Amino acid sequence: MLNVILNHRSIRKYTSQDIPDSLLNDILEAGIRASTTGNMQVYSIVVTRDVERRKKLAPLHFSQPMVAQAPVVLTFCADFNRFNKWCEQRNAPPGYDNFLSFMTASIDALLVAQNVCLAAESKGLGICYLGTTTYMADKIIDLLELPKGVVPVTTVTVGYPGETPELVDRLPLDAVLHNETYQDYSFEDIDRIYHDKENLEENIGFVQENNKENLAQVFTDVRYKKADNEHFSQVLLSVLKKQGFM
Amino acid sequence: MLNVILNHRSIRKYTSQDIPDSLLNDILEAGIRASTTGNMQVYSIVVTRDVERRKKLAPLHFSQPMVAQAPVVLTFCADFNRFNKWCEQRNAPPGYDNFLSFMTASIDALLVAQNVCLAAESKGLGICYLGTTTYMADKIIDLLELPKGVVPVTTVTVGYPGETPELVDRLPLDAVLHNETYQDYSFEDIDRIYHDKENLEENIGFVQENNKENLAQVFTDVRYKKADNEHFSQVLLSVLKKQGFM
Numbered sequence: 001m002l003n004v005i006l007n008h009r010s011i012r013k014y015t016s017q018d019i020p021d022s023l024l025n026d027i028l029e030a031g032i033r034a035s036t037t038g039n040m041q042v043y044s045i046v047v048t049r050d051v052e053r054r055k056k057l058a059p060l061h062f063s064q065p066m067v068a069q070a071p072v073v074l075t076f077c078a079d080f081n082r083f084n085k086w087c088e089q090r091n092a093p094p095g096y097d098n099f100l101s102f103m104t105a106s107i108d109a110l111l112v113a114q115n116v117c118l119a120a121e122s123k124g125l126g127i128c129y130l131g132t133t134t135y136m137a138d139k140i141i142d143l144l145e146l147p148k149g150v151v152p153v154t155t156v157t158v159g160y161p162g163e164t165p166e167l168v169d170r171l172p173l174d175a176v177l178h179n180e181t182y183q184d185y186s187f188e189d190i191d192r193i194y195h196d197k198e199n200l201e202e203n204i205g206f207v208q209e210n211n212k213e214n215l216a217q218v219f220t221d222v223r224y225k226k227a228d229n230e231h232f233s234q235v236l237l238s239v240l241k242k243q244g245f246m
Numbered sequence: 247m248l249n250v251i252l253n254h255r256s257i258r259k260y261t262s263q264d265i266p267d268s269l270l271n272d273i274l275e276a277g278i279r280a281s282t283t284g285n286m287q288v289y290s291i292v293v294t295r296d297v298e299r300r301k302k303l304a305p306l307h308f309s310q311p312m313v314a315q316a317p318v319v320l321t322f323c324a325d326f327n328r329f330n331k332w333c334e335q336r337n338a339p340p341g342y343d344n345f346l347s348f349m350t351a352s353i354d355a356l357l358v359a360q361n362v363c364l365a366a367e368s369k370g371l372g373i374c375y376l377g378t379t380t381y382m383a384d385k386i387i388d389l390l391e392l393p394k395g396v397v398p399v400t401t402v403t404v405g406y407p408g409e410t411p412e413l414v415d416r417l418p419l420d421a422v423l424h425n426e427t428y429q430d431y432s433f434e435d436i437d438r439i440y441h442d443k444e445n446l447e448e449n450i451g452f453v454q455e456n457n458k459e460n461l462a463q464v465f466t467d468v469r470y471k472k473a474d475n476e477h478f479s480q481v482l483l484s485v486l487k488k489q490g491f492m
Contacts, residue, residue, distance in 0.1 A: 001247040001368035005276040005361055028423065030251045032416050034360065037377040038469055041417055046424045053426055082421070083465075086436050090462035095472020098479040103380045106349075107356055107400060111375075114280065114360035115251055122247035129357075131283040134349045145427040154353060170278050171287055175328070177274065178292045180299055181391040190332050216336035219329075223284055226341020233344040 004122045009167060011126025012064075014159030018071045023123060024158075031116030036108040042101075043109035044079040045116075046144050046152075047072065053143070060139045061132040061155065070157035075133065075140065076113040078105030080245075081149030096149075102245035106153045113154050126161035129154060135232040137239045148244045169197055250368045255413060257372025258310075260405030264317045269369060270404075277362030282354040288347075289355035290325040291362075292390050292398075293318065299389070306385045307378040307401065316403035321379065321386065322359040324351030326491075327395030342395075348491035352399045359400050372407035375400060381478045383485045394490045415443055 028045065036042070048054055049072055058067040067073055080096045087094035095101075117127045133140065133155045140152045175193040185193070194215075197203060203215050210222050220226070240246045274291065282288070294300055295318055304313040313319055326342045333340035341347075363373045379386060379401045386398045421439040431439070440461075443449060449461050456468050466472070486492045 001250045002272075002276050002365055004247045005279055005365055005368075008279050008281070010281055025419070026248070029419055030248050032419060032422060033251055033254050035254070035256055035363075035375045037375075038465065039414055039416075040465070040470075041422060044422050044424055044428070046426075046428060048426060050426055079422075082431055082436070082439070085431050086440050087462045087466055089433060089436050090460045092460065092462035092466040093472070094466055095470070095475050098475050099483055100380060100475050100479040103352075103399075103482065104377065106352070107377070107380075110353055110356040111360045114357045115364075117281075118361075118364060119248055119251055122251075129281045129283075131350065131353070134346060134353075144424075147428060147430050150428065153349075168285055170285075173271070173275055173278060176278060176287060176290050176325075178290055178390075180292075180294060180296055182290070182292060182393060182396065184393050185328055185331050187335060190328070190335050193328070194332050214336045214338065216333045216338035219284065219286070220333050220338040220340055224286075224341070226339070229341050229344050229346050233346040236349065237345055 001122070004118055008121060009126070009165045010128040011159070011161045011163065011165070012066050012128050013162040014066070014070045014126065014157075015162045017160045019125065019158065024072060027116055027119040027123060030119035031112050034111040034115040036111070037104045040083055041108065042078065042080050042083050042105040043112055044077045044082070044150060045112070046075040046077065048075065056143055057140070060136045060143065061130045064130060064132065066128050066157040067130070070159040072158040074113075074116065074156045074158060075144060075152050076109040076154050076156070077146060077150050077152045078102055078109050079150045080105055081147050084149055097244045099240070099245060102151065102240055106151075109153050113156060117156060120158050124160070125158055128157045130157065134236055138235055141239065141243070151239060151243050151245065169200055171197065247368070250364055254367060255372070255411045256374040257405070257407045257409060257411070258312050258374050259408040260312070260316050260372065260403075261408045263406045265371065265404065270318060273362055273365040273369060276365035277358050280357040280361040282357070283350045286329055287354065288324065288326050288329050288351040289358055290323045290328070290396060291358070292321040292323065294321065302389055303386070306382045306389060307376045310376060310378065312374050312403040313376070316405040318404040320359075320362065320402045320404060321390060321398050322355040322400050322402070323392060323396050323398045324348055324355050325396045326351055327393050330395055343490045345486070345491060348397065348486055355399050359402060363402060366404050370406070371404055374403045376403065380482055384481055387485065387489070397485060397489050397491065415446055417443065
């Protein structure tokens, strides 16, 4: 088990082999054993296997090729719609049209997502998370026909690995760990924490390719830009309002 | 591995046995192998072992007894503080003071949390998630001294199991699954989906104890009330503003 966790790589190329229904079912059954707030299970999983629909979904994930290539795409959604319908049907007026409930449902969805990923990896499948889901939630809602009360929070592509990438770097554990209280980072701490990452050959390459002074600028000026983040923040907040969480 | 996932139970009673540092370290090292957006690792984990601090933390989790009883309490935080400091130190103005970035960081924190939980369970430890974290984020921030850019999103208690609870119920898999597009629930679907849950002896007991007509009312009138959700939504939104994400 620990081995599966330690050997995780994001897989971005898949073989043409499909995933049998029974295997996908086993993985999802395992996934839904994840803890959920009050055992309310306020999430849904939308399975996209149809080639045409995957082609329509791909541009909503900034045309990352995995969406069209992987046999299975799973969209994990915060979902109070089902729970609300149950409450209404039982003369129990639901009070879940607010931000706290969105966070509760998002937490449920994300713990299930990670459970599904590890279950898939333990069966020899490869997965890749698509962080684009929160950026394009409005358009994903339209394509997957998500009703009020439902917001997509993450997407995972699943298939048999067609590549064996190296393990990617992580910051040293002590960089993300705090004992008892948060020990804020000094100038020297930051230099130390990011030293190895900044000196990876691959990252030095990114800096050069992008004509930047350093790796941090690749993030702020190229990959995760302020203007984009602000634009998509507004989109996402509108989505929360439209889907009944604000 | 699949076995660990399938056998998950929330453990709310722990033995007095402490968790060795080396074991906790192995679990956390495995945990941080989780996927993170752009490999930014925008999360932090605060480890609370000190008895006095756990006693202070307990009321912030509505005095759930696990906080004072478990040898280790882990608070998983969305954290752009470290990344922002790195960017600022590298002449790369960060653009992460917005809602999208809060969601990005929350997703990172939650995937790591679930990885840590499964790593812990694979080593024979028991865990319990505390959904109270998002309710009391403001007070947790004060106690754990979390700076701007950092918001706690979930908490996990960890220790050696002092109980062996039954596996809890889940809705049938097809209740949370949608093929290709979201198939909204009919009146009959809802009755079918919730039938087994409503007829569990334990849940019939909850309804009687609380003098309610049915299980849904136990949720709406007792456990997760509209007024509370609205109050804590406002608190959480204020926290996002104060911590620099709005």
